[in-house]
Amino acid sequence: MTRETTYLELSDGKSHKFYEVTINDIEVTVRYGRIGDAGKTTVTAYDTPQKAQAEVTKLVNSKLKKGYEQAEKGDRTKQPISRGDRRLARLNHLRRTGWKPLIKxxxxxxxxxxxxxxxxxxxxxxxxxxxxxxxxxxxxxxxxxxxxxxxxxxxxxxxxxxxxxxxxxxxxxxxxxxxxxxxxxxxxxxxxxxxxxxxxxxxxxxxQTSGIDDFNGRYMLQIVGWQPFDDYPFYEEAQETYGTEYTEYEEMLIFHVDERDREYYDEDDPDRPTPIDIQLAWNRTADKLSGWEYWGQQVEHHYCRICGQPMQLFYQLGHGVEYEGNQGLDYDRDNLMLLFQCAEHKDEFNCYCSAF
Ligand SMILES: [Zn+2]
Ligand SMILES: [Zn+2]
Incomplete structure (x- = not known):
């Protein structure tokens, strides 16, 4: 009777976890979790050693397909959960799906x-x-x-x-x-x-410029698809409308952080903007369908003139569209436009221009 263990790890920018399968005759033990933790264990018994072996092969192959690799236990050490992940977990209740336009x-x-x-x-x-x-x-x-x-x-x-x-x-x-x-x-x-x-x-x-068109409408930037992303509100919106603690949000470095802001911090400074911070800051100001609008003075007071109900964000014509790594279709360098629509009266719109 042989006992055999396969130990796999997946460690990249997003994940840091292990998956271990042990076969012992008809018994298959699976242990998985974050690298450095004991993880969770499940034990399953099969009718025959052949059936157990087939199950092990299937489990291991499916993990390899997902990017796991054979590894030596202990080579990689435990990593703290990233600051960005922790903060975002606290803001789960405010998450909405926004959609970025994909253009051609x-x-x-x-x-x-x-x-x-x-x-x-x-x-x-x-x-x-x-x-x-x-x-x-x-x-x-x-x-x-x-x-x-x-x-x-x-x-x-x-x-x-x-x-x-x-x-x-x-x-x-x-x-x-x-x-x-x-x-x-x-x-x-x-x-x-x-x-x-x-x-x-x-x-x-x-x-890159104001979109002035020398070809009189012969060409367009066609929206050929939509890419969903997790969107979070500007902190003042979260605070005023949803009672989220300001400090919680302030901590998120949600101002317009970009790659250049990273240079002001030492590499091990906990306040150094993470790639997640930079992406969130960009999402907040970018062009998007639905999701959260960028904050503006009195944005929350956009009510339908027919029914008096608050309007919903329809589209944000913001700081730009992502295109081949290029971030920016600026209509107007200082402003973005929020388009609100009444959920009931779909011909009722409000346009709100917000300064950065
Ligand atoms: Zn209405
Ligand atoms: Zn006019």
């Missing part, structure tokens, strides 16, 4: 979800003008509400959401228009060599 620069298409390009106008309609000064409105954002993540389908209505802005009056004109029945977005379009060359200079330019 391409030829404009009328019904696409997009930044820039041309707005779809119903047949016979002309480009809208500002109700204040009469000038032609600037267009830069359209969402096809049929193309939202499945869990958000219907939450924000149906049709096309469009945002027009007058940069003389600083007024915003959000609206939802119905889609014609035949509306569809082409999945693959052929791009000529000339367009490809234009796109290669246009794309980094509009992503």
């Amino acid at each position: 620069p391409t030829l404009d298409a009328p019904f696409a979800s997009k930044y820039l390009g041309k707005p779809w106008l119903s047949p016979g309609a002309t480009h809208p003008n500002c109700s204040g000064c009469g000038g032609a409105l600037n267009f830069h954002f359209q969402l096809n509400l049929q193309e939202l993540p499945e869990s958000l389908q219907g939450k924000f209505g149906t049709g096309l959401f469009q945002l027009f802005t007058c940069y003389s009056c600083y007024k915003h004109f959000p609206q939802i228009v119905a889609l014609p029945e035949s509306a569809s977005t082409p999945s693959e379009v052929e791009i000529s060599a000339e367009d490809a060359a234009n796109l290669s200079t246009w794309t980094p330019y509009v992503i």
Whole structure:
């Protein structure tokens, strides 16, 4: 009768854990947990040694597939749970899912979800003008509400959401228009060599600057998908609205920490921003669908003018979209725009511009 133990570990930026399987005739003992801890143990008996061996092979292979490796017990030592993980665990009750737009620069298409390009106008309609000064409105954002993540389908209505802005009056004109029945977005379009060359200079330019478009709507940054992420509120929002202790949040270094801020701290300084801090800070100001809005003075007082209920965050046109490692589509360097919508009256919007 042989007794055999397989010991595996997974240790990367996120995990630091072990998995140990011991077979003893028909008995299989599994022990697992954080490296350095005793872990949890389960013992299962099988009808035959062959069945026990088959189960061991299956368990070990599934762990190897997940990135575990054969290891020597004791080579790696116990690691403290990271400060970032501990803080986030305390804020579980405030976590929401936000969705980052994934973009692809391409030829404009009328019904696409997009930044820039041309707005779809119903047949016979002309480009809208500002109700204040009469000038032609600037267009830069359209969402096809049929193309939202499945869990958000219907939450924000149906049709096309469009945002027009007058940069003389600083007024915003959000609206939802119905889609014609035949509306569809082409999945693959052929791009000529000339367009490809234009796109290669246009794309980094509009992503990094104000989005001024020299091609008159010929190209768009199409939203081709959504990436979910854990989103947490700005500390003042958490404190005022949800009673979270300020100190708890202050500790999170939630101000605009980025890679450069790390240089001010020694490597072993517990206050040094972690990669999680930096990602959280970015998420808070980035462009996103749903999730938490960036804090602004009196943001919590956005109520629907019809029913009086508080509005929900629909979209944040923030500090930018992530694109090929590039963080930034800045419409306006000092501001971001929060788009609120009434859950009941889906044509009712409020635009709130917040300064950083
Ligand atoms: Zn105007
Ligand atoms: Zn309402």
